[in-house]
Amino acid sequence: MFMSEPINIAALRERARARLPRPLFEFVDGGAEDEVTLNANRESFRELRVLPRLFTDVSEIDLSATIAGRQLTVPILFSPAGLVGVVHPAGETAPAIVARRHGTLAIVSGHGTYSLEEVAQIQPSPGWFNIFPWGERDRYGAMIDRARSAGFTGLCLTVDTTVAGNRERDIRNGWTAPPRLGSHLHEYAIHPRWVVNLMRHRRCTLRNFAPQPPPLRSFARRASHAAASTIDLISRSFSWEDLEWIRAQWEGPLALKGAFSVRDAIRAAECGIDVLLVGNHGGRQLDGLPSGLEQLALLRDALQGRVDLILDGGVRRGLDIVKAICIGASAVSIGRAWVYGLAAGGVSGVEQALTILERELRTVMALLGARSIRELDASFLLGAGLQLEPHSRRPLQASRCDSP
Ligand SMILES: Cc1cc2nc3c(=O)[nH]c(=O)nc-3n(C[C@H](O)[C@H](O)[C@H](O)COP(=O)(O)O)c2cc1C
Structure with missing residues (x-):
């Protein structure tokens, strides 16, 4: 349990920083190359201003949202994050548990330190499963069958990881999975609780592919180079036909994560996807991409x-959620916000992250004069260079307020 409640996501991040050895914190927190895209993700939220609507009755606020025909109690999903058993032994099970408890949706990473069957055993009806173009059709096809049998109801295909992003913090830190404790020995020595958890649970490899925990001796050596990449598993020749093939295999909702241009998004829609996650892998892959928020209005149109x-x-604030929905998102998805919570306090830390965002969202909606998620539109926003619909204007009429 927490000594005191973290006041916001930034406070959860500080707790994560304190609990994790630096190579681990930077694995979570960092981005690719100069982190231009990572920073753009925050900056574009900051730059956008909002405008309230006075005198609406906000005594009841409805936060429900609908994604692919499914109603959620809050417009906040959990993005897939792999290898997070290294952060805390609850790993990828934590968002599945919290999402179920709160009536929302987790997308469980296929690069998890729990196999999809283990997640489904700990949390029945675990949400959506995140696949990658692993090798050829028979390989990802088999994983789709496993996801179906385990009770996952949706699929999310990540397509922006053809090769590993050039994450220089990880290279400098000699970050590998499993972590080699011989690198940055001092950092590991001052986080004994984390080391004990790692040794005891050994949740640090991709269990969908290798169900056994790694041998203890694998932690001992010094890393000679950066991460043995999960991405080595991924095909570099995945095609639109392969996407159509996946669509034909899967009857439930299909989301695509990593299509960014209008051209690709339209093509993906023609292939029959139901949902598009608009983002740049949290700035961890191709540096130089715009933020999802910058691209959202174009994709919506x-x-x-x-x-x-x-x-x-x-997304780090309730206000960010409002802004994204005003531009055209049906909901948002959070990555690091829940991983910070996981590092800070396992399942209850992930729950904290969701509760903080939900509380902030309610406050912002009340202050803006918005009673429901459906009411949020561009009329609550002041342009800031984004391509938005013009604010709803009507001619000024003389009224009692104007009378002398
Ligand atoms: C530690 C970590 C692991 C991630 N693993 C995956 C993954 O397995 N699959 C995937 O599609 N995206 C993965 N992502 C990206 C997230 O799904 C998401 O796109 C990103 O975190 C969103 O940005 P945010 O962290 O600013 O919310 C990962 C992100 C982090 C921080």
Whole structure:
């Protein structure tokens, strides 16, 4: 349990920083190359201003949202985050548990330190499963069958990891999975609780592919180079036909994560996806991409409601959620916000992250004069260079307020 309640996501992040050895914290927190895209994800939220609507009755606020026909109690999903058993032994099970408890949705990473069957055993009806173009059709096809049998109801295909992003913090830190404790020995020595958890649970490898924990001796050596990449598993020749093939294999909701241009998004919609996660992998892959928020209005206009848009990346405040929905997202998805919570306090830390965002969202909606998620639109925003619909204007009429 926490000594005191973390006041916001930034406070959870500080707890995560204190609990984790630096190589681990930087693995979570960092981005690719110069982190231009990582920073853009936050900056574009900051730059956008909001405008309230006075005198609406906000005594009841409805936060429910609908994604691919499924109603959620809050417009906040959990993005897939792999290898997070290294952060805390609850790992990828934590968002599945919290999402179920709170009536929302977790996307469970296929690069998890729990196999998808283990997640489903700990949390029946575990949400959606995150696949990658692992090798050929027979390989990811088999994983789709496993996800179906385990009770996952949706699939999310990540397509922006053809090769590993150039994450220089990880290279400098000699970060590998499993972690080699011989590198940065001092950092590991001052976090004994984390080391004990790592040794005891050994949740630090991809259990969907290798069900056994790694041998203890694998932690001992000094890392000679950066991470043995999970991405080595991924095909570099995945095609639109392969996406159509996946669509044909899967009857439930299909989300695509990593299509960013209007051209690709339209093509993906034609292939029959239901949901697009609009984001740049949290700035961890191709540096130089715009933020999801910058791209959202264009995608909304191009797709005309044919797929549900979920803004993914940079969400740290309830206000961010409002802004994304005002531009055209049906909901947002959080990554680091819940991983910080996981590092800070396991399942209850993930719950804290969700509760903080939900509380902030309610406050912002009340102050803005918005009674429900459905009411949020561009009229609550002041432009700031984004392509937005013009604010709803009507001619000024003389009224009692204007009378002398
Ligand atoms: C530690 C970590 C692991 C991640 N693993 C995955 C993954 O397995 N699959 C995936 O599609 N995205 C993965 N992502 C990206 C997230 O799903 C999400 O796109 C990103 O974190 C959103 O940005 P935010 O952290 O600013 O919210 C990971 C992100 C982090 C921080």
